[in-house]
Ligand SMILES: O=c1[nH]cnc2c1ncn2[C@H]1C[C@H](O)[C@@H](CO)O1
């Protein structure tokens with residue numbers, strides 16, 4: 001199912017979604033071969049289980065629930081499906097515990113870049129919270145330096161371009177400091193800023209000074225919002241903080257009513273988010289695991305994609321959710337019938353929304369993404385929706 005002929009029949013970029021040839025869902029191995037873009041992936045949520053065990057052994061960390069590689073992978077995945085963001089976040093204490101020295105951080109970052117490149121990702125923004133990696137005395141700058149070193153080493157010789165986003169933990173009070181750190185490292189591989197962690201009780205406006213600092217420095221930021229809390233969180237992120245993108249943003253569907261005949265009526269906030277093309281960094285499996293969506297089948301991505309929101313597909317935490325970007329697309333293909341033109345549309349959405357300079361985004365689109373999908377999407381289906 002990888003020929004042009006097969007691709008020519010592989011669905012439309014239109015409203016109905018699409019499957020591969022004759023309703024056959026795209027396979028993960030095929031999806032791995034097309035160029036993809038990842039905007040929302042946590043460094044401390046994507047370690048290889050074997051690396052967690054080896055690093056724990058090196059530093060004498062005794063807190064792991066098991067030292068069997070396969071059992072540890074399963075343990076992380078099982079813990080993730082808790083239906084609650086707060087519980088979903090608990091296992092990060094183990095990955096963070098083994099990422100406290102420059103060599104460990106460098107290794108995790110290098111392997112992250114290697115794994116993304118092997119999955120066919122050509123542009124990635126990977127985020128982490130520097131403040132979580134200072135337990136053994138590292139400075140915030142040393143943490144960032146180690147990550148960027150690792151990214152460079154892992155991406156060397158591959159088509160992957162990789163940048164870091166610096167995350168501040170929303171329940172802590174270091175966001176301004178982290179925003180300053182992001183601006184300090186902007187020319188060395190840091191593309192932007194973010195806040196993450198438990199959402200309920202910690203609204204985006206709590207960190208307004210950090211966002212305003214980034215804005216005054218002409219920088220970019222995204223905000224985890226509308227995942228474990230609803231519209232007020234999205235509204236604050238967009239209208240008070242002026243977020244460039246929304247991490248998840250799934251609860252924007254609370255501002256959309258679908259009539260019996262399928263007609264969708266958008267509220268003011270949903271209209272605004274769609275009108276100004278606020279990119280939504282959707283992470284389907286993670287959203288099911290944290291309870292932000294009931295299932296992949298009933299995930300808001302289907303409606304939002306149908307309504308032409310600026311939807312993108314992401315992994316969030318490859319270790320905890322047991323996914324890769326290719327597997328997320330394969331799951332969507334299987335459950336929602338997405339075909340090559342849908343994968344291409346979602347990929348173009350992501351590249352348009354990247355925190356890279358405009359000319360570099362255009363270069364990736366024109367020299368990597370469009371040629372990479374050309375064998376799979378018939379020319380008449382390659383028209384993408386404006387903006
Ligand atoms: O989906 C998420 N929502 C909120 N916070 C998250 C999510 N995934 C990971 N995090 C947290 C846990 C990590 O330790 C932190 C920095 O990557 O970000």
Ligand SMILES: [Zn+2]
Nearest residue numbers: 042224247316
């Ligand atoms: Zn996230």
